[in-house]
Amino acid sequence: MKVKDGDELTLGGINLKFLETPGHTPEGITILARDGEDADAPLKAFTGDTLFIGDVGRPDLVGSKGFTAEQMASMLYDSIHQKILPLSDETEIYPAHGAGSLCGKSLSSETWSTLGEQRRTNYALRPMTREEFINVVAADQPEVPAYFPLSAAQNLKGSRGLAELAKPSRLTSDELAGFDGVVIDVRQNFEYGAGHIPNSINIGLGGQFASWAGTLITIGTLVAIVADTPEQVDEAVMRLARVGIETARGFILFGDYQGKRNVVEQVLAEGALKACSDNDFQLVDVRRPAEYAGGHALNA
Incomplete structure (x- = not known):
């Protein structure tokens, strides 16, 4: 079904109201959910990528759609000030996601908050003019x-479901050596430094794995995965x-790898600076x- 700004829908005892809140994307929406059977229950706002915990959606990701970052930030200002900030402080805020994404610069790891708390702590919700808001975000x-x-x-x-994707096959050490693609080691960086497969790159699952992989690897490139489990x-x-x-066409568990292993010596910052000074290295x-x-x- 299609909805427009202000439309409402009741599912069971829950009333849903749809608000157009562009700014991160032109088609951004916020959904307000009210429990029709409990008048004391706080309003819940599912804000998508418009309002995060600690941040707002960045406005510079849709240049290919013909909007500048300034135009999107201006839309975001209106969405925040005309649609979201008029709600009560008790309104519970549930964004689409949190820390670990590049959709903002100060995303919290918290999964929800109240609008009152965000008024007090979110830098983008403090009182400011449209121009100040555009510059800040x-x-x-x-x-x-x-x-x-x-x-x-x-x-x-529309993308295929995970179940429809070809499963990566288990590779031998020799097969991995001849793999024509990118080999990603998803272990932690200190494990990679202690020993890793030559020509593999380390993007650990513990950090912004997907964002870094998408930045460093061209879509369509064949991928093999090195992991512990x-x-x-x-x-x-x-x-x-x-x-x-x-x-992702293949994988190998690091414990099964039988080939040559490279090591990256890890040193403290003081040691790195001394090595650069003593050996004319460039940090x-x-x-x-x-x-x-x-x-x-200094001098890095």
């Missing part, structure tokens, strides 16, 4: 993930598919520009 955003435009287009067309393989396949990478900072600007080692 557009500043210091991480780079747009390379996969995002392709994934957004795929979402509109079959469960890690399954998780990696699922999270890769979420950013449009549906080409390379591979973090994002905003992270580098927030503080970095």
